[in-house]
Structures are given as structure tokens and as C-alpha cells.
Amino acid sequence: MSLMPRLWLIVPAAGQGRRMGASRPKQYLDLNGRPVLAHTLARLHRAYPQASLRLCLDEADAWFDPAWVPFVDWRRVPGGQERVDSVTRALDDLAGSAGQDDLVLVHDVARPCVHIDDLTHLLGVLQDERVGALLAAPVADTMKRADDQGRVAATESRDGLWHALTPQGFRYGMLCEALATARRAGIAVTDEASAIEALGLAPRLVAARRDNLKITHPEDLSLAALILEAQARERDAAIEE
Ligand SMILES: Nc1ccn([C@@H]2O[C@H](COP(=O)(O)OP(=O)(O)OP(=O)(O)O)[C@@H](O)[C@H]2O)c(=O)n1
Numbered sequence: 001m002s003l004m005p006r007l008w009l010i011v012p013a014a015g016q017g018r019r020m021g022a023s024r025p026k027q028y029l030d031l032n033g034r035p036v037l038a039h040t041l042a043r044l045h046r047a048y049p050q051a052s053l054r055l056c057l058d059e060a061d062a063w064f065d066p067a068w069v070p071f072v073d074w075r076r077v078p079g080g081q082e083r084v085d086s087v088t089r090a091l092d093d094l095a096g097s098a099g100q101d102d103l104v105l106v107h108d109v110a111r112p113c114v115h116i117d118d119l120t121h122l123l124g125v126l127q128d129e130r131v132g133a134l135l136a137a138p139v140a141d142t143m144k145r146a147d148d149q150g151r152v153a154a155t156e157s158r159d160g161l162w163h164a165l166t167p168q169g170f171r172y173g174m175l176c177e178a179l180a181t182a183r184r185a186g187i188a189v190t191d192e193a194s195a196i197e198a199l200g201l202a203p204r205l206v207a208a209r210r211d212n213l214k215i216t217h218p219e220d221l222s223l224a225a226l227i228l229e230a231q232a233r234e235r236d237a238a239i240e241e
């Protein structure tokens, strides 16, 4: 019996936020009155209300509240050592439920400012894109390579360089194969696209807004707060037009 293609969402949220250096993992820090995690899940739900969610959480997580999850169909999955291990565990959890051609979108919990229009656009692109696709933004700064003294060793060309953002979306079967192949080959992958690339395939870059910030360092939290306020003003202005 063939399964109907479904939309699955994996949200890795099992990180410790070491670079943030706060008293709790960054996904539980307050952002304009709600935890970062609640913002991220609310955004994803607005764009993909029909999706089934797998939320990767640390087993020792003491902060999570299921009331922050707006999805009807969702499940908690234990996180792994690294981001890629958390995502792999979520994919393992889908075995037997997901069809090989089902779409899987992976989105960092630490990116609460992802814009609804970009989420919708990405899903549209993925309908016809067999290799998969990711939100991305062209590099805008001059790029320097450092030597081990902290001095400039070279100025690198930024031609063709993009920032990889999330979500990143792939067919279930291909993503499982890519991550398993990378693991066997000992290739360290920091996003899903790099595992697909290691198979010799080329995921599509989908140009996205630059304000899809990954909250990583302390100053990112106040930046994210400003971005959310600016986006709310944009929405209000669009409604008034
Ligand atoms: N073992 C891990 C590590 C990271 N993540 C998730 O992967 C995303 C991107 O990781 P990053 O920004 O590096 O988050 P942290 O690992 O929390 O941060 P740090 O590296 O500073 O500790 C985050 O949503 C994080 O929660 C995860 O699910 N499992």
C-alpha cells in the first residue's frame, strides 16, 4: 500500500546554547513576552498548519511546556549529541509513518524571525524540486580569511557565496540516505543540505529575507526582538493599504 505524501516538520531544539551563555538554553529565553521556542513554532504553524511535527528536545529539559505547541499532530523526540544527531533521531522516529517521497522540512528552533512569505515560497518550490531546497541569503560583506595570529591572511571572493538558512526541505528517503552516507563516511554535516551535497547532488538555493536570524550570541536576542517588532509593523501597514 503506498502512503500519501505528507509534510513533516523537524525542529531541532535540543541545543544547550553555550555561545549564548545564559542561565537556560536560548530557546527558553524571553523574546517580547514569549519564549523563543513558542515564537518559532507559531510561525511554522501559521505557514504549515497541516504539517506533522517532530520536536527534538534534550531528555533532561526542565523548561519545555507543551502548551507552546500549536500543532495537532506532534511528538517529542530525544535530542542527540550534535544537531545532526537530533535530526537523525527525528527521522528514525518517522520510519514506518513517512513515505519515501514525503517532504521533510527541518527548521532550527533558534530562528524565530523566519518570514511567513519565505516559508510559503519554499514549500511551493519543493513541490517540483526532487533534490530539495533551502532558504539562503547572498553574502553581503567582504570576506576575510584569518591567520592563526588573528590577522588577515587573504581577502576571499564572495562571488557565489550564500548564507545557508533554515528551513531546509528534502524528500524523506533521500534525506535519510544522505545522512546515513555522511555518517558512514565520517563527514561532519552542519546542515541537511551538506549531507545531500555529499551524495553529489545540488539542492536549490531559495533567496530569502536576511532577517531570518539564528539567535546564537547574546546580542542576537535584542536584534530578534527588534526584527519581530519591525515585521509586525510591516504586517499592520500591509493590512491598512
Ligand atoms: N545537540 C543538538 C544541538 C543543537 N540543536 C539545535 O540545532 C539548532 C542550531 O544549533 P545552534 O544554534 O548551534 O544551537 P545550540 O547548540 O543551542 O548553541 P551552541 O552551539 O552555542 O551551544 C538549534 O535550534 C539547537 O537547539 C539540537 O537540536 N541538538
Ligand SMILES: C[C@](O)(CO)[C@H](O)COP(=O)(O)O
Pocket (backbone or CB within 6 Å): 083, 108, 163, 164, 165, 166, 190, 191, 192, 214
Ligand atoms: C543549520 C544552520 O542553521 C544553517 O546555517 C546552522 O549550520 C546551524 O548552526 P550550528 O551552529 O552549525 O549548529
